[in-house]
Amino acid sequence: MTGQVIAKARNEGRTVLTEVESKQLLSQAGINVVETRLATSKEEAVSLSGELGFPVVLKIASADIVHKSDAGGVKLGLENAQAVGQAYDDITAAARQKYPKAKILGVAVQKMARPGVEVIIGMSKDDQFGPVLMFGLGGVLVEVLKDVSFRLVPLAKRDAAEMVRGIKGYPLLEGYRGGEAVKISYLENLLVKVSDFVEKNPEVKELDLNPIFAYSDGALAVDARVILEKSQK
Ligand code: ADP
Ligand code: MG
Numbered sequence: 001m002t003g004q005v006i007a008k009a010r011n012e013g014r015t016v017l018t019e020v021e022s023k024q025l026l027s028q029a030g031i032n033v034v035e036t037r038l039a040t041s042k043e044e045a046v047s048l049s050g051e052l053g054f055p056v057v058l059k060i061a062s063a064d065i066v067h068k069s070d071a072g073g074v075k076l077g078l079e080n081a082q083a084v085g086q087a088y089d090d091i092t093a094a095a096r097q098k099y100p101k102a103k104i105l106g107v108a109v110q111k112m113a114r115p116g117v118e119v120i121i122g123m124s125k126d127d128q129f130g131p132v133l134m135f136g137l138g139g140v141l142v143e144v145l146k147d148v149s150f151r152l153v154p155l156a157k158r159d160a161a162e163m164v165r166g167i168k169g170y171p172l173l174e175g176y177r178g179g180e181a182v183k184i185s186y187l188e189n190l191l192v193k194v195s196d197f198v199e200k201n202p203e204v205k206e207l208d209l210n211p212i213f214a215y216s217d218g219a220l221a222v223d224a225r226v227i228l229e230k231s232q233k
Contacts, residue, residue, distance in 0.1 A: 006203060006228065009063075015205070015228040016063040019108050022224040026209070029197040031190065033221045034113050040106035042088040048109040049084045055112040057222075058087045060095045064102035066225070071098045077112050084109075113222050116213030117173060117182050121191060123153070123198050123207040131198045135191060137169040138211040155195035160188040173214065182214035190219055205229045 005021045017025070023033040035052065038061055039045035049056045060073030068074050072094030075087035088107055095104055118138025125131050129152055136148035149166035151159045164170070164187050175181030190212070198204060206227040213220050 009228060014063050015230060016066070017226040017228070018061055018063050018105065019059060019068075019224060020061060022226040023221070025201075025226060026197065026221065026224055029193060029200075031193050031197065031209075031221065032219060033224060034110045036108050036110040038106055039088070039109050042085050045088045045107055045109055046081045046084050049078070049081065052109060052111050055079050056084065057110050057112050058084060058091055059108045059110075060091050061105040061108045062095065062099070062102045063105075065095060065099055065104075068223075071095050110222070113213050113220055114215075116215045116219070117180060118211040119173075119187065119214050119219070120208070120210040121194050121212060122210070123194065123204070125205060133163070133191060133195055133198070135163045135187075136167055137172060153195045153198050155192055157188060157192055160191035160195075163191060164188055180216050182219070183217055186218050187214060203228050 005017065005025050009015070009017055009021065020036050020038045023036045027033050037048050037052070039048050045058060055077045058075045058078060059068050060071060065071050065073060073091050075091060078084050078087055091107055092104060095102060120134070120136050120138050122134040123131055124134070131153040132150050133153055133155060134148050134150050147168045149163045151163050164173070164184055172179065173182050173184060173187075194207070194209070198207065204226055208225040209221040210223055213222060
């Protein structure tokens with residue numbers, strides 16, 4: 001299955017996997033992602049929403065659009081069929097206007113996840129050291145304060161423990177001022193799983209799980225992006 005997703009992208013001459021494809025790959029590697037399906041029409045978006053259960057989230061599905069929210073391409077908390085239909089029209093119209101050349105596949109339909117502490121896991125490749133994993137807190141903390149930690153792949157459990165504790169915002173994960181204390185061991189295991197995935201898939205050039213919602217009993221990635229190396233390795 002991993003091979004199939006990558007082969008399809010290669011056949012189409014793409015190195016960018018869509019959110020749906022990226023989540024498929026990661027889910028096969030045992031990484032917990034929110035169930036996400038591609039709808040290629042408004043009717044399909046409505047019926048998939050019913051199957052997944054409301055409330056749902058709709059996002060633009062296109063390998064050519066990397067920052068979906070910037071393109072008006074994300075609608076959260078849709079409570080019924082009518083809201084889903086409207087969101088389908090709004091999202092595809094906004095994307096066509098902002099990116100007239102993008103190939104739009106439709107929309108990704110997924111369940112609205114319960115809020116948690118937002119964290120991110122990323123992987124990029126260093127010319128000298130090879131794959132490097134990054135861990136940080138989501139949103140403003142990573143964008144403005146660059147509060148992140150790095151370790152080389154492959155990651156041992158001990159490295160993962162150090163990574164999680166190595167960020168300044170670590171107290172937020174322990175439950176700050178009544179916030180939810182998240183399950184640290186789950187995040188450590190998740191980092192090790194991502195490291196294993198990267199090791200087994202040298203064709204993956206970049207990986208972004210942003211954000212992951214961390215909870216007291218686990219964690220769930222709600223957005224994912226995988227980029228492949230230009231040529232097969
Ligand atoms: P972008 O391409 O802009 O990064 P995201 O898929 O990350 O788009 O969605 C933007 C934001 O919407 C996320 O940072 C998250 O806060 C929220 N979000 C995305 N998917 C879900 C979901 N399934 N459930 C709840 N919130 C979500
Ligand atoms: Mg995102």
